[in-house]
Amino acid sequence: MPTIKVLPHAEYCPEGAQITAPAGTSICEALLDNGISIEHACDMSCACTTCHVIVREGLASLNEAEEEEEDLLDRAWGLTPQSRLSCQAIVAQKDLTVEIP
16 A cells, blocks of 8 residues: 655644555545545535645656646646645555645
């Protein structure tokens, strides 16, 4: 089972975390299932940007972002080339490092 390293975030994960998630799970689901209360105002329906994360390691192992996600990301605060909506980024077999901006 892949490991997701979550970098420290003052509000959501002050100490950082290391969690595991089965392949096929979205990053958002994995965070929520492990007590990291990332915002997800649209209930993970790819209609907002509140679950935006930056994938610092393992980006290439995730599913490709679809056009709808890419369009929404253009409105995300702190956008980087490694940005994904965590509700749309599906964990594969590789470990990940993510930052919540």
